[in-house]
Amino acid sequence: MSSCEMEKEIAIVGAGISGLLACRHTMEKGFNPVVFEARNGIGGVWSSTIDSTKLQTPKNYYQFSDLAWPLSVTETFPDQSQVMDYIKSRVSELADTMHLPEEPTQKHLAENDDERMTENGEEPGNQQIQETEQNEVYQVDFVILCIGKFSDLPNIPHFPQGDGPEVFSGKVIHSMDYAAMNKIQAVEFIKDKRVTVVGSQKSALDIAAQVSKTNGVRHPCTLLFRRVHWSGSKNLVRLTFRNPNRFSELMIHKPQKGLILWWLVFLLSPLRWIFTKLVECYLKWIYPLKKYNMIPDYTFLKEIYSCMFTILPDRFYERVEDGSLILKRSQKLCFCTTGVIIDDEVAPLETDIVIFATGYKSDEKISNIFALNYFKKCITRSSTPFYRECIHPRIPHLAIIGYSESPATSFTTELRSKWLAHFLAGKFKLPVIKEMEEDAKRWKKCTKKYSGENYKGACVSVMLQIDCNDQLCRDMGCNHKRKKWFLSEIFSPYQPADYANV
Incomplete structure (x- = not known):
């Protein structure tokens, strides 16, 4: 690495697992990144x-490539x-490089409009990280955003005037607020209350199961969902x-592959x-899906393909059978004084607390x-997805790590952190903007073909994980085949540990 590259100032925003991975691998390449975190810890x-x-993936898929889980953790899903x-x-080993404020601060990224990368790939100018409450400015050469997509900016449905939470006499919160409570506070908040949870993804299922366990059949929890x-x-x-x-990835079309494939x-x-x-027959057999109209x-x-599969709570x-959890499918929802009105039902669903587990505005969070x-x-209006799922072709002096979902997020994130560290160290160069956009569009078309109506713009499907990793390895100039012999290379699953020495 040249002395010029060694002198690059790198800022990492976020100290979640993505930020820690980005920090570690840039440090391994000789950089001294500064990590900013708005919370009080990592x-x-x-x-x-x-x-x-609990983890939604087996622990050997959610680990640092060179650090196994301790033997004391015997559970598959910690x-x-x-x-x-x-x-x-x-x-x-990373503590000295982190800036963890005593009070949360708002980060703001400022750039000069005339410093965008040109079509032939000229180097951009510096960026500034501003901590607005402390009025500090850090000028850097490259920014790595690791702020995730499941926090900070909740997605709460918009209601017409007179139909929203303002007319409700109870309490309305988002799952983010419920998650921020400690165990005792959470129990006290829902105990002996009629609780309605809105949503159908992992957070909604977990909260509904926890509320029903706490309150039992005396005050059953209602789970409202559209789909x-x-x-x-x-x-x-x-x-x-x-x-x-x-072998399983041979069943999936991938961009720019030959006729034989x-x-x-x-x-x-x-x-x-x-x-x-x-699998569908198995799920219908072990769960009463037909009885409760829960067949997708x-x-x-x-x-x-859409990175949406989750583990059902214990x-x-x-x-549902004993009556402590009630499932209700609804296409329309509005509030009244005593609760919520579902679809065109005359009688309201009386409730004391409504918890929206309806996700986050991840694109808006980053664009802000x-x-x-x-x-x-x-970020918000472009139809072009990220190149290699971490760099927008029009903003190549900034990377977003941990934004693209996958069934094993840390697995996806770590190899991209290694790829990014190689890029910053000058081991390879990015293609020109047009080539990056065309490549990203080809992959978007491929994933959209299989995801259909469930398509999400930032998702590395489990059925394409290895092929995506192969691309990154080729960029970095290392062997993409990580197994020791032919049969294991074809039929064995790939895990983070296979990429430990990349």
């Missing part, structure tokens, strides 16, 4: 989550406290993570269909960091 969303939260202990075990999703058992997740390998996809596609139907209107594989349908409208539009 861990990101793991530092503030509901008590029952809980929040175990995950935090594991993250902290890696932090001591049903496939959710499964821990055993099914274990099976799913054994399946992704190079195209024919292989065609010949092997029945196996994909058989796997889907077997799309296939199980579309759930996987005893979920047992709580930028001072100039040009960069805001690059």
Whole structure:
């Protein structure tokens, strides 16, 4: 690495697992990044989550590539406290580079509008990180945003005047606020209350299960949702993570592959269909999905392609059976004084607390960091996805790590952190803007084909994880084949440990 590259000033915003990975791997390349974190500590969303939260992926897929989980953690899906202990075990070597304020501060990214990269890839100018409450400015050469997409800016539905929470006599919060409570506060908040949870993804299921466990049949929790999703058992997740390998990826079309690989996809596609139907039959067998009208209107594989598959909380349908958890499907919702009115029902659903587990405005959250409208539009209005799932072609002096979802987020994040560190060290150069945009569009078309109506713009599907990693390895100039012999290379699943020495 040249002395010029060694002198690059790098700022990392966020000290969750993505920020820690970006920090570690840039340090390994000789940089001294400065990490900014608005919270009082590290861990990101793991530092503030509901008590029952556990990993959604087997622990060997959610680990640092060179640091195995301690032997004391015997569970396949560790809980929040175990995950935090594991993250902290890696932090001591990074502590000196972090800026953790005593009080949260708002970060603001300012750039000069005439310093955008040109079409032939000229180097941009510096950027500024401003801590607005402390009025400090840090001028840097490259910024790595690691602020995640499941925090800070909640997505709460908009209601017409007179139909929103303002007319409700009870309490309305977002799942983010509920997760911020400690265990005792959370129990006291919901205890002996009629609680309605709005949503159908992981947070909604976890909160509804926890409320129903606390209040029982005397004050049953109601789960309101528009759409049903496939959710499964821990055993099914274990099976799913054994399946992704190079052989299974031969069943998926990928951009710019030859005719032979195209024919292989065609010949092997029945196996994909058989796997889907077997899983769906299994889920219908172990859960009373038909009885409660909980069969999704799309296939199980579309759930996987869209990074939306989750583990169902323990005893979920047992709580539905005993009446402590009530499932209600609704397309329209509005508030009244005593509760909520569902669809066109005359009688309201009386409730004391409404918890919106309706996700976050992740694009808006990132765009709000930028001072100039040009960069805001690059994030919120551009149809071009990120190159290599971390760099927008029009903002190549800034990377966003941990934004793209995958069934194993830390796995996806770590290899991109290594790739980014190689890029910053001058090991390779980015293509020109047009080439990056065309490549990103090809991958968008590919993933959209399989995800269908569930398509999300930032998702590395479990069925394409290895091929995406191969691209990164080729960019870095290292061997993308990480197994020791042919059969394991084809049929064994890839895990973070396979990339430990990249």
